[in-house]
Amino acid sequence: MTTRWGILGPGRIAHTFAADLALLPDAELVATGSRSLERAEAFAAEHGGAAYGSYEELVADERVDALYVASPHGVHVEHVRLALEAGRPVLCEKPLTLRATDAEALFAEARERGVLLMEAMWTACHPVVRELARAVAAGEYGAPRQLHAELGFVVATRASDDSDRLLDPALGAGALLDMGIYPLTFAHLLLGEAEELRGTAVLADSGIDLDVVVAGRYPGGAVATLGASMTSWSSRRAELATDTGRLVVEDFHHPTSVTWTPHDGSPVTVEGSEPVIGRGYSHEAVEFARCLDEGLLESPLVPHAQTLTLLRHMDDLRAQVGVRYPGED
Numbered sequence: 008m009t010t011r012w013g014i015l016g017p018g019r020i021a022h023t024f025a026a027d028l029a030l031l032p033d034a035e036l037v038a039t040g041s042r043s044l045e046r047a048e049a050f051a052a053e054h055g056g057a058a059y060g061s062y063e064e065l066v067a068d069e070r071v072d073a074l075y076v077a078s079p080h081g082v083h084v085e086h087v088r089l090a091l092e093a094g095r096p097v098l099c100e101k102p103l104t105l106r107a108t109d110a111e112a113l114f115a116e117a118r119e120r121g122v123l124l125m126e127a128m129w130t131a132c133h134p135v136v137r138e139l140a141r142a143v144a145a146g147e148y149g150a151p152r153q154l155h156a157e158l159g160f161v162v163a164t165r166a167s168d169d170s171d172r173l174l175d176p177a178l179g180a181g182a183l184l185d186m187g188i189y190p191l192t193f194a195h196l197l198l199g200e201a202e203e204l205r206g207t208a209v210l211a212d213s214g215i216d217l218d219v220v221v222a223g224r225y226p227g228g229a230v231a232t233l234g235a236s237m238t239s240w241s242s243r244r245a246e247l248a249t250d251t252g253r254l255v256v257e258d259f260h261h262p263t264s265v266t267w268t269p270h271d272g273s274p275v276t277v278e279g280s281e282p283v284i285g286r287g288y289s290h291e292a293v294e295f296a297r298c299l300d301e302g303l304l305e306s307p308l309v310p311h312a313q314t315l316t317l318l319r320h321m322d323d324l325r326a327q328v329g330v331r332y333p334g335e336d
Contacts, residue, residue: 010296013038013071013095015062015086016078017050018172020100024075024127025054027285028292040065062086066093073295075127076100080185081178081332084109087124091116096123098295102188105179105332107318114311123298125306126314129291130192134279135262137308139254140196142277148267149251151198151229156190156245158260159218159236173237174215177333181215183208183321187235191221191317193245193259194233198225204320208328209238216330261287 012028014021017039028034036056041047044060051058059065066074066089074090076083076099083104090097091113103126104110117124130136143151159182162173174180183206195201201223208219221233234241245259252269254277256262265277284290291309298306305311325331 008300009033009035010292010299011035011037011070011072012292013040013056013065013068013074014050015040015065015074015076015090017041017046018077018079021050021075021077022054023286024077024288024292025050027287027289029054030285031289031292034292034296037070038065038068062089066090066095071095073098073299075292079172079175079178081105081175081180084113087113088116091120091122091124094120094122096295096299098125098127098291100127102126102179102184102318102321103314104318105184106335107315107322110315110318114305114315118304121304123295123304124311125291125295125298125309127288127291128188128192128309128314129288130189130260131196131309131313132290132294133262133287134281134283134290135256135265136193136196136259136279138280139256139265139277141280143197143247143254148247148254149249150227151225151247151249153248154194154198154225154229154231154246155233156193156231156259157234157236157241158186158189158243159234159239159241160186161240162237174211174213176213176215179332180213181217181219181325181330182235182237183216183219183324183328183330185235186237187219187221187233187324188317188321189260190233190235190245191320194223194225194231195313195317197247198229198231199227200316201225201231201320204324206324206327208330210329214330216325216328219324219328221324 040059047058208216
């Protein structure tokens with residue numbers, strides 16, 4: 008079956024998602040909604056489908072089988088709830104919400120309404136990461152001991168609308184929620200649920216975190232150092248040292264392969280379980296469509312429990328470094 012998609016919020020990430028969606032033979036973009044009809048029309052002219060000047064019109068479109076919410080995470084609760092009330096299955100950009108309690112409420116509402124809701128954590132659906140996580144869990148590279156992953160870029164060089172989103176506390180700005188969620192998720196997928204996380208950060212005058220570093224302890228005695236930055240260009244590199252060698256992902260944010268170097272041997276390239284389509288966002292769309300076809304209310308690759316665990320970790324880390332969003336005590 009062809010899954011007919013609607014996109015709520017035609018921002019930068021939505022353009023990337025739509026471009027990847029176009030590479031899938033069983034997916035079609037049928038509508039885009041924005042608070043600005045002009046922006047929706049410009050997006051539709053580039054990617055196809057109808058254009059709506061309100062989110063209400065978008066979710067009311069009966070042709071939409073699946074809705075991708077790409078608005079800033081500070082307004083995800085409002086937009087996901089709007090979609091759920093209309094009975095629309097939702098793939099919502101990460102983080103699903105600013106805090107775990109809000110995500111709990113959305114998941115409860117989705118279950119009550121019998122509607123599929125999935126966080127768009129595309130890393131967990133990426134074939135290279137999935138194969139790596141499988142092999143590590145199977146012990147094929149020895150016992151994991153130390154992991155490092157970092158992600159960062161200079162926000163001032165981004166497009167103005169994206170910079171606003173990344174710097175505005177009301178929209179959930181900050182390095183942890185926007186970039187830090189990726190190394191946290193990567194560590195979670197490879198090592199399991201963290202037993203302890205300790206963070207330190209540099210805050211802006213507005214109170215948001217500009218740079219954050221996290222030290223973590225994981226099951227089996229593994230440890231990790233994880234970094235996120237809005238002020239510097241990181242390597243985007245991830246490494247996992249085991250008792251038998253070292254795994255290196257040169258760009259874990261958009262991986263194409265992994266290099267395994269045994270302590271007593273030569274480097275070997277490890278490919279994914281299947282070819283990477285486009286920039287990799289297509290795989291979360293494929294997983295969502297599969298869950299929709301099978302009548303599932305949550306994805307096994309991005310289960311509700313995983314989303315909530317990582318949000319609780321970030322709640323705790325924000326409390327440690329002193330980041331509060333409007334309306335929080």
